[in-house]
Amino acid sequence: MTLVNTVCRLAARPTGLPQPSDWRVADEPAASPADGEFLVRVEYLSVDPAMRTWMNAGRSYVPPVEVGEVMRAGGIGRVIDSRHPDFVAGDQVHGLFGVQRYALSDGGGVTPVDTTLAPAPVHLGALGISGLTAYFGLLDVGRPRPGQTVVVSGAAGSVGSIAGQIARINGCRAIGIAGGEDKCRWLVEELGFDAAIDYKVGDLRKRLKAHAPNGIDVFFDNVGGEALEAGLSRLAHGARVVLCGAISQYNATGELRGPANYMQLLVARASMTGFVIFDYADRYGEAVVQLATWLGSGELHSREQVVHGDVGDFPEALLALFRGRNTGKLVLALDGAS
Amino acid sequence: MTLVNTVCRLAARPTGLPQPSDWRVADEPAASPADGEFLVRVEYLSVDPAMRTWMNAGRSYVPPVEVGEVMRAGGIGRVIDSRHPDFVAGDQVHGLFGVQRYALSDGGGVTPVDTTLAPAPVHLGALGISGLTAYFGLLDVGRPRPGQTVVVSGAAGSVGSIAGQIARINGCRAIGIAGGEDKCRWLVEELGFDAAIDYKVGDLRKRLKAHAPNGIDVFFDNVGGEALEAGLSRLAHGARVVLCGAISQYNATGELRGPANYMQLLVARASMTGFVIFDYADRYGEAVVQLATWLGSGELHSREQVVHGDVGDFPEALLALFRGRNTGKLVLALDGAS
Numbered sequence: 001m002t003l004v005n006t007v008c009r010l011a012a013r014p015t016g017l018p019q020p021s022d023w024r025v026a027d028e029p030a031a032s033p034a035d036g037e038f039l040v041r042v043e044y045l046s047v048d049p050a051m052r053t054w055m056n057a058g059r060s061y062v063p064p065v066e067v068g069e070v071m072r073a074g075g076i077g078r079v080i081d082s083r084h085p086d087f088v089a090g091d092q093v094h095g096l097f098g099v100q101r102y103a104l105s106d107g108g109g110v111t112p113v114d115t116t117l118a119p120a121p122v123h124l125g126a127l128g129i130s131g132l133t134a135y136f137g138l139l140d141v142g143r144p145r146p147g148q149t150v151v152v153s154g155a156a157g158s159v160g161s162i163a164g165q166i167a168r169i170n171g172c173r174a175i176g177i178a179g180g181e182d183k184c185r186w187l188v189e190e191l192g193f194d195a196a197i198d199y200k201v202g203d204l205r206k207r208l209k210a211h212a213p214n215g216i217d218v219f220f221d222n223v224g225g226e227a228l229e230a231g232l233s234r235l236a237h238g239a240r241v242v243l244c245g246a247i248s249q250y251n252a253t254g255e256l257r258g259p260a261n262y263m264q265l266l267v268a269r270a271s272m273t274g275f276v277i278f279d280y281a282d283r284y285g286e287a288v289v290q291l292a293t294w295l296g297s298g299e300l301h302s303r304e305q306v307v308h309g310d311v312g313d314f315p316e317a318l319l320a321l322f323r324g325r326n327t328g329k330l331v332l333a334l335d336g337a338s
Numbered sequence: 339m340t341l342v343n344t345v346c347r348l349a350a351r352p353t354g355l356p357q358p359s360d361w362r363v364a365d366e367p368a369a370s371p372a373d374g375e376f377l378v379r380v381e382y383l384s385v386d387p388a389m390r391t392w393m394n395a396g397r398s399y400v401p402p403v404e405v406g407e408v409m410r411a412g413g414i415g416r417v418i419d420s421r422h423p424d425f426v427a428g429d430q431v432h433g434l435f436g437v438q439r440y441a442l443s444d445g446g447g448v449t450p451v452d453t454t455l456a457p458a459p460v461h462l463g464a465l466g467i468s469g470l471t472a473y474f475g476l477l478d479v480g481r482p483r484p485g486q487t488v489v490v491s492g493a494a495g496s497v498g499s500i501a502g503q504i505a506r507i508n509g510c511r512a513i514g515i516a517g518g519e520d521k522c523r524w525l526v527e528e529l530g531f532d533a534a535i536d537y538k539v540g541d542l543r544k545r546l547k548a549h550a551p552n553g554i555d556v557f558f559d560n561v562g563g564e565a566l567e568a569g570l571s572r573l574a575h576g577a578r579v580v581l582c583g584a585i586s587q588y589n590a591t592g593e594l595r596g597p598a599n600y601m602q603l604l605v606a607r608a609s610m611t612g613f614v615i616f617d618y619a620d621r622y623g624e625a626v627v628q629l630a631t632w633l634g635s636g637e638l639h640s641r642e643q644v645v646h647g648d649v650g651d652f653p654e655a656l657l658a659l660f661r662g663r664n665t666g667k668l669v670l671a672l673d674g675a676s
Binding site: 060246249259274275 | 397398399562567571581582584587593594595596597598599600601602603604605606607608609610611612613614617
């Protein structure tokens with residue numbers, strides 16, 4: 001019996017906001033595992049802003065998804081057929097399985113998932129790449145010290161919401177920038193941020209000045225554009241700007257917007273540093289243990305926004321991110337997810 | 339007898355390239371030193387791109403020069419009258435004396451100058467703030483290791499020309515970016531740069547790629563704009579971008595240009611860091627000894643472009659910098675300089 005695999009392939013490189021026609025969703029026969037391979041039935045797909053950058057040609061931290069290739073995605077699924085010594089049918093696993101129903105794997109980059117510890121979506125969020133990105137980006141790149149002021153842009157997103165909480169847990173003053181009153185209330189009332197600023201209302205720089213009167217020691221940037229410029233304008237002496245993402249720029253057409261006031265880095269004797277989470281792979285273990293401990297003690301809250309659908313719903317799910325519709329980690333649960 | 343002091347005061351905040359009318363030059367009676375003060379006859383004025391930034395209102399690394407104030411400038415002069423215990427008439431001294439013929443000082447920030455070691459203009463260049471800026475910016479902020487590739491923009495300027503040579507002395511491959519064939523030839527043939535790129539001719543990014551095929555480990559930026567973007571596009575893994583200046587932006591009107599491809603810092607796991615030389619004041623001594631040793635051994639070459647004139651010639655001297663007319667350190671020697 002051959003399984004039918006629904007696959008979402010890149011059909012065209014988008015200009016600006018992607019259109020559904022930039023992908024092609026089709027049914028194909030699922031592959032059968034050869035020796036050393038196994039087949040995964042994908043149940044949960046991680047939906048992340050960075051996916052937009054993978055659709056572009058050119059030099060980046062990972063190769064672009066080529067037109068015709070399966071759209072790259074992290075996911076969690078169940079091994080249903082294995083000719084690999086380390087994986088057996090029934091295992092729940094995490095890997096870059098792509099936007100498709102069935103994924104063939106040789107085990108590269110695939111790790112077991114313990115859903116007795118937390119539900120699968122949490123393993124894509126606070127205990128997954130989002131949480132790891134927040135953990136190493138804030139602590140290793142940002143190096144906040146207790147009592148310092150940490151500002152996070154995109155604070156209601158999957159990475160930002162964790163980064164701000166880790167700052168708070170480490171004794172910092174955590175300030176979030178997010179879009180909308182509901183998100184801001186959530187950050188302060190449920191996640192324990194010291195303050196949240198709705199960038200859609202009023203003057204961002206003035207409100208940053210009011211909330212961070214002594215300046216920003218760590219600016220954890222997921223947004224770029226005006227948010228980054230506002231952060232740069234309020235840096236404390238010796239501040240660290242952590243470049244995690246630039247969601248405001250991912251769909252820009254024409255000239256991208258660099259931070260016009262980048263020379264504030266000189267004025268503040270500050271640094272702006274980029275990082276890529278994959279470089280920390282050999283330390284994921286320590287971070288997951290710490291994140292799970294904080295989750296268990298209730299110090300860290302995780303929110304996953306789980307959308308149920310099928311492979312063909314992926315384009316709409318991704319676009320929701322750029323419309324600012326999600327709070328926390330966006331996950332697409334494929335029909336029949338366990 | 340009251341001395342006549344010719345003084346250059348800021349008359350208006352310039353928009354774009356300064357006009358001579360942005361300063362007012364007038365004769366005033368020189369002040370007489372009170373107890374704890376001394377009077378300096380200024381002989382040499384340091385002419386630097388950063389002076390343009392001091393003319394702007396707003397937050398920077400030093401307070402702006404206010405309209406009506408004496409234009410700020412570093413200089414070297416001779417004490418002619420002293421009621422200060424540490425300074426006697428005849429001493430040659432360096433300090434922020436301003437663009438004027440006679441400066442009153444309480445000794446703050448004033449240091450003796452040993453012109454038996456090198457002529458006064460060298461103490462404003464390779465042995466002065468320019469040399470110190472190159473030294474600490476490259477070695478402390480850039481942290482190049484032998485064998486690495488260092489690219490310097492504004493390489494024919496006072497700081498850039500020293501920074502590239504320090505890179506070469508430290509076993510790095512030094513590549514300069516400068517404007518014009520003559521400057522580029524000077525960098526390679528006289529200063530020992532491994533390569534120099536004339537940004538006025540051809541595609542800067544392509545030529546950076548050709549000269550730095552393995553990427554740029556340290557980009558020492560004095561220019562901003564296209565030069566910075568070209569540097570960012572060719573960063574090696576873990577590169578350091580040193581923000582020293584942004585001469586291409588100092589006279590910009592309207593929206594400043596931030597580096598549109600700043601997210602290359604993420605791709606390259608790189609950092610961009612600003613610094614201010616005054617923070618290194620307690621280490622100036624070690625740097626001057628090292629710079630003087632290199633000058634003495636012939637490993638380091640210093641070039642000063644000395645323009646002779648009076649206080650009223652300062653505006654034209656400053657504008658020459660922005661027209662790319664100087665090579666090395668630009669110094670205005672006032673009539674009668676010893």
